Amino acid sequence: MSLIVQKYGGTSVGTPERIRNVAKRILETQQAGNQVVAVVSAMAGVTNNLIGLADAVTGEGQATEREMDVLLATGEQTTIALTAMALNAMGSKAVSLTGAQAGIETDGFHTKARISNISPAGVHELLDDGNIVILAGFQGKTPDGKITTLGRGGSDLTAIAMAAAIDADLCQILTDVDGVYTCDPRVVPEAKKLDEISYDELLEMASSGTKVMQSRSVEFAKKFGVPFEVRSSLNNNPGTLVKEETMSMESVVIRGVSLERDQAKVTITGVEDHPGTAGKIFGAVAETNLLVDMIVQNVSKTGITDISFTVHKDDVVKAEAALKPILPELGENATMEATDGIAKLSVVGIGMRSHSGVAAEMFAALSKAGVNIEMISTSEIKITVTVSEDQIDAAAKAAHEAFGLSEA
């Protein structure tokens, strides 16, 4: 008998009929001889409705965070009750638990709390009594009993944290895709579903445009060594196992190709090259809460340098507004220029560490495809370039092909 944690997202439980389908799937998992804890999200649309109510009462975005958590937590509480009663109606023993009831303790940072402790005795007891446990994702309580929520991707986090706490044999994240692919199949039709991927690879792919899970949940899984499987809630195909890297994983040089569109590049030229300049620039941008991604600075020979960075194209105006006042401090003749219409392409793989020449191979492939490279940035297991947005599909295909990812 295995102990399995499953997580179903808001779309999977979006209607009464879908809740019945999820209940059926949970029951089948139990009937196959397993103990099951199923983590469910709020029904699709419910959270937005609740936010709309709060805005109507207080003015947009004015609600206090403590009360926002009390409000939002009702979304998952509704789903757990409906899912458990659906299972009961099928003749199964199932009980619902809120985050607080399941012993999920967090710190007090409302709307983005971090899990600090899980006391799983009650969950074990219910499982040992033959119950399926339906657990509210996304929520917990502080040690003194306040209701908290975990922020974006919180239900994934609940599943992974509970899997760690109860020492589950398997944690399944059920979603609307079949798993993690070597590249977005809409761009590269030859893209293959991966059987396995390391935490670090998924993290790098997530941060460079592959939307499967929030980085935060993957980081948590890595930290506590919880392997999990990303698979579809709509079919029974095996998904992608995400786990600590193994020796055999290193033999694959590149695991996948990520792409991210709608990027813009901001370049500041004529920057005087002395300590503190970069800090000044990115401090000013950070104050506007913008997410800056790639940062490239060329080596300075003349005491004057250029610094470029990418942001989402919607954030260009904000970034320029933040930088304009400090331009004179950066250099006598410092100027700023923004270009949009660019996209990012990344190749990711832990095998890169032990294989040389990966960058050269990638650049050659892009060159052969007639793609011009603008910026380059590398990490230990990732190489990222920016290209013109209208060349990103060709670039992705070329890289995917060059690293043999289309082969079975």
Added chain:
Amino acid sequence: MSLIVQKYGGTSVGTPERIRNVAKRILETQQAGNQVVAVVSAMAGVTNNLIGLADAVTGEGQATEREMDVLLATGEQTTIALTAMALNAMGSKAVSLTGAQAGIETDGFHTKARISNISPAGVHELLDDGNIVILAGFQGKTPDGKITTLGRGGSDLTAIAMAAAIDADLCQILTDVDGVYTCDPRVVPEAKKLDEISYDELLEMASSGTKVMQSRSVEFAKKFGVPFEVRSSLNNNPGTLVKEETMSMESVVIRGVSLERDQAKVTITGVEDHPGTAGKIFGAVAETNLLVDMIVQNVSKTGITDISFTVHKDDVVKAEAALKPILPELGENATMEATDGIAKLSVVGIGMRSHSGVAAEMFAALSKAGVNIEMISTSEIKITVTVSEDQIDAAAKAAHEAFGLSEA
């Protein structure tokens, strides 16, 4: 500084705008120099929507009661969050508490739990820190942490029980009427709002048609000696104080007149008068869960008697179906007859105990108004008669007038 518990029903908090109005009223109560605990219900319509969801998932009425409670409790949780954040938006310190968070413990009878204990330390602490406490009505938890709900009228019960637990100076039930009237003002325009009424009088009036509160909450208030005020949430008029009877109350013979329409009378004639017959009849009716009200049996002289009782007219068919099979056991020639189109009129007052001739006075007044009396039933502080439904308004006016209730 007084400690006040207020209760607002589902209509009072039915829209974001109304929630803001309620918040304003709560804040004014605090600013007048009081500590305030406000108990709120689910927004009007929300509970029915939740029941609809449950029906859609499980089939009508098939949901397990444990999960129904988890589901329904989200209704009040939504309101407490919205009300507290409305107060926060007005610059006030306010925090929400679910029933469980407020230490309201109940037994385990899901959907109709009874409050067994309240641990109000947390509420006191919040109040002493200058907070307004917004408390979810209708819900609690079992000692082992299961979510329960209290059934119909549960939010009134929460308010009264919490008022008792924290030794409040005043408990206000805010509703859509100005208080308790001597009679329904739609029937008797001269009806006056009562300044005060005893628990027992309100209980008798509630059980005979005056819809202000569920008897259960009044009984609870009586048991624990919690005086409360029924008043309007729409204006600042003083309401009606409901409390233990005082000496001075006895000087008022009749406090009010209640009426109840849509009644039917079932009469069984030819009943053999020996022990156990009545038990047989009402046992059979009770098995169908019908609410039987007045029961009248005439003294038997011949060994054969008639037994009549009233039920709501919608329940006549069920009552007849329950009795038909046992008719032969009741008497050789027992027959059954049902009449609808009747109504009940009650006069209620603790002064009746020390005043004689009240019944005679009532019957004379009805006679003078040309109203024919069918059945008569009395308790220590109530006289009830049934009359033809088309005479009930005239009967109510006559009784109201006869006992001087229109006078200031």
